[in-house]
Amino acid sequence: MNSSTEFGLLRDRAPRYLQVADILTREISEGQFPVGTLLPPEPQLCQRFAVSRHTLREAVRLLCEQGLLSRQQGVGTHVLANRVETRYVASLSSLRDLMAYTQQTTLKFLGSRWVNADESLERLLRCDVGEPWLELNTCRFPVAGGQPIVHMRIFVRPQCDGIQHALEDGDAWIYGLVEKFGGERILEAEQVVGAIGVPAESAKILGVEEGSPGLFVRRYYLAKAERLLAVSLNVYPVDRFEFSTNWRLEG
Numbered sequence: 034m035n036s037s038t039e040f041g042l043l044r045d046r047a048p049r050y051l052q053v054a055d056i057l058t059r060e061i062s063e064g065q066f067p068v069g070t071l072l073p074p075e076p077q078l079c080q081r082f083a084v085s086r087h088t089l090r091e092a093v094r095l096l097c098e099q100g101l102l103s104r105q106q107g108v109g110t111h112v113l114a115n116r117v118e119t120r121y122v123a124s125l126s127s128l129r130d131l132m133a134y135t136q137q138t139t140l141k142f143l144g145s146r147w148v149n150a151d152e153s154l155e156r157l158l159r160c161d162v163g164e165p166w167l168e169l170n171t172c173r174f175p176v177a178g179g180q181p182i183v184h185m186r187i188f189v190r191p192q193c194d195g196i197q198h199a200l201e202d203g204d205a206w207i208y209g210l211v212e213k214f215g216g217e218r219i220l221e222a223e224q225v226v227g228a229i230g231v232p233a234e235s236a237k238i239l240g241v242e243e244g245s246p247g248l249f250v251r252r253y254y255l256a257k258a259e260r261l262l263a264v265s266l267n268v269y270p271v272d273r274f275e276f277s278t279n280w281r282l283e284g
Contacts, residue, residue: 050091053082057092061101062115071109072102100272138182140207143170143238145197148188157251158188158264165191169200169207172238182274184235187265190215208254211263217256219263225251226276235268246271 060066072078072093079089093110096102103111148154150164158166169187174180187207189196193214200207212218229249236243248269254262 049082049084050088050095053078053084053089053092054095056082057096058101061096061112064115066112068112068115070112072112074109138173139176140200141172141174141181142197142200143172145169145200154188157266159253159261167191167193167196169197171200171207180273181239182269184238184268185265186267187263189263192216193263208263211254215256215262217260217262219254220257221255221259223253223255225253229268231268231270239268239270241270248274 057066057072066072073081075086075089079086082089093102093104097104101112101114101116103113105111146168148166148168150158150160150162150166152162154160154166155162155164158164160166166188167190169185169189171185171187172181173183173185175182189211193211196207196210196214199210199214208219227249229247230244231239231241231247233243235247236245241247248267248271250265250267250269252265252267254264256262
């Protein structure tokens, strides 16, 4: 099959590098380039697809980001996997988007306990040592099923006592329950994202290796006068989830 015929089978009007990436992805998945082997040399691929080196390198870069390929200078481009790992993408630009995300996933309630904040929780929860909190242990799955995308430890104020019974009964919208039992509306949320080696407890729940790369996301839910109602400590495996945010110049 020549390059013009190959491109004709792909996305109409897609950039050339995406078309090349599509062809290579299909051929890798079909076993034409088995895992562990090298792709043909760059000049050979450029000639085959009738594209520039820049276009080819963009296609390869995309497949490297998706985990299919790995480039090593002086050696070549190795095939690492024969399929792209699916990630759950949350596009968040407002508090409403964040609440919608929680309702577009399936929550599993793992248990609850009362804790008094020690020095480590004092920093994470922004509270005083000894302050009482109800800790809810949960995880979330994509609606379509599959592996869990996050292990969540959610800390709520004592007035929210009873929330765990609602979760046991199948009500999975935690932050709606925080408002219901706490008697105050959530007006603002602050999100802090960082890297983490997945802790042992989270690794067991998520089915990944302890210490493997992950995202650690802290969310602080505030009521009127910046009163803190709840805090969630979230651990995501790095290959199952990503955030998408939009920034627009005003005026």
